[in-house]
Amino acid sequence: MSLPSPSAPADGSLQQGLHQDGRRLTPQRKRVLELFEHRGSGCHLSAEEVHQQLASLQLKVSLATVYRTLRLLADMGFLQELELSEGGRRFELAHGDHRDHHHLVCIRCGRTEEFESEPVLMAGADAAQQFGFKLIESSLNVRALCPNCQD
Structure with missing residues (x-):
């Protein structure tokens, strides 16, 4: 191939x-x-x-x-x-129209899944505004165990 x-x-x-x-x-x-x-x-x-x-x-x-x-x-x-x-x-x-997404990452095998969350984006925007920052993008990495690694 x-x-x-x-x-x-x-x-x-x-x-x-x-x-x-x-x-x-x-x-x-x-x-x-x-x-x-x-x-x-x-x-x-x-x-x-x-x-x-x-x-x-x-x-x-x-x-x-x-x-x-x-x-x-x-x-x-x-x-x-x-x-x-x-x-x-x-x-x-990299995609300009897909920047503000987040990742769920298995800490054992490294499997990575994307997800989007409006509350996470809003929390980032609120925190940036509170401290006087200009928000560029928002991303969150959530560390977890995937179903295959939970045993």
Whole structure:
């Protein structure tokens, strides 16, 4: 199985962003972004999982390259990085219209589920206003045990 070609706008904006920073659009960078685009929003992957999935597709990318590429794509705004204490770091495709969502994270296996909550958003907005902050986005990571890890 191979990954479908990414849409031209994402590929073009990645190439343009890299070019502005004096970097090239390498096949490895393109493959990592294509994997996330193919999986779609709501897919939360660690560097190791990205490496394993690319390897299962017969795509040669070293784990060190995956780590560097994930960091670069997050810095450029193509991916969003989730810092999860026991689950390590996971990455998801960044979407401007899907920013204020939250994550339920299993502390044993790292399973991550997204959810939205208007009361959480309101609490964030209220706290920002109370302390004179300008709210940019609101996200909450809830640490729990998934059904499979409760035994």
